[in-house]
Amino acid sequence: DTGVSQDPRHKITKRGQNVTFRCDPISEHNRLYWYRQTLGQGPEFLTYFQNEAQLEKSRLLSDRFSAERPKGSFSTLEIQRTEQGDSAMYLCASSSGTSGSFRNEQFFGPGTRLTVL
Amino acid sequence: QKEVEQNSGPLSVPEGAIASLNCTYSDRGSQSFFWYRQYSGKSPELIMSIYSNGDKEDGRFTAQLNKASQYVSLLIRDSQPSDSATYLCAVILDTGRRALTFGSGTRLQVQP
Numbered sequence: 001d002t003g004v005s006q007d008p009r010h011k012i013t014k015r016g017q018n019v020t021f022r023c024d025p026i027s028e029h030n031r032l033y034w035y036r037q038t039l040g041q042g043p044e045f046l047t048y049f050q051n052e053a054q055l056e057k058s059r060l061l062s063d064r065f066s067a068e069r070p071k072g073s074f075s076t077l078e079i080q081r082t083e084q085g086d087s088a089m090y091l092c093a094s095s096s097g098t099s100g101s102f103r104n105e106q107f108f109g110p111g112t113r114l115t116v117l
Numbered sequence: 118q119k120e121v122e123q124n125s126g127p128l129s130v131p132e133g134a135i136a137s138l139n140c141t142y143s144d145r146g147s148q149s150f151f152w153y154r155q156y157s158g159k160s161p162e163l164i165m166s167i168y169s170n171g172d173k174e175d176g177r178f179t180a181q182l183n184k185a186s187q188y189v190s191l192l193i194r195d196s197q198p199s200d201s202a203t204y205l206c207a208v209i210l211d212t213g214r215r216a217l218t219f220g221s222g223t224r225l226q227v228q229p
Contacts, residue, residue: 031215042205042219056216091160103168104149104215108160
């Protein structure tokens with residue numbers, strides 16, 4: 001399978017616990033994105049990496065959220081001190097691209113569904 | 118005003134008909150436009166991208182872009198029950214950014 005993969009697919013946690021999600025992008029893609037989607041809404045952007053550099057962060061990404069992409073390969077998204085409002089589907093996407101080009105087709109992984117009790 | 122707007126639906130069409138899905142966006146400088154299909158409980162799947170004014174066809178799907186009117190649409194010909202899903206319009210609103218801004222999606226129901 002050469003698509004974007006995410007782990008775990010489902011996570012149930014208690015309020016106040018920390019959780020970490022992993023994303024493995026399509027191997028030749030240098031760009032990686034995290035989005036969050038709640039029921040009935042489109043995905044909302046959280047953060048974006050080009051190689052190992054985190055280039056964009058949404059105001060949705062509070063100080064309880066942190067993302068890394070060491071060595072420009074897989075990425076992790078950590079949520080500290082989870083709250084019930086963090087319950088959502090966390091989606092990872094990847095794309096290839098070159099500077100100066102606005103073509104940026106993003107391919108999504110299956111997502112991690114987080115439930116905070 | 119939302120940055121990317123779609124009618125939430127549901128849009129109901131009979132099998133074999135043409136389904137027309139519409140999307141408007143707020144940033145006149147936007148250059149990149151995408152349609153994703155999302156089945157219930159699944160992640161979005163890219164079905165079309167369009168970057169220039171006019172029509173782009175891929176199989177039963179046609180994307181239409183009108184930058185002057187800030188309007189992008191998706192036509193699905195010969196609709197099938199398997200096309201029943203939520204269709205998400207996504208736009209890169211600022212040419213200096215890479216993030217997609219999504220509409221809330223239009224739910225399509227194709228009646229057999």
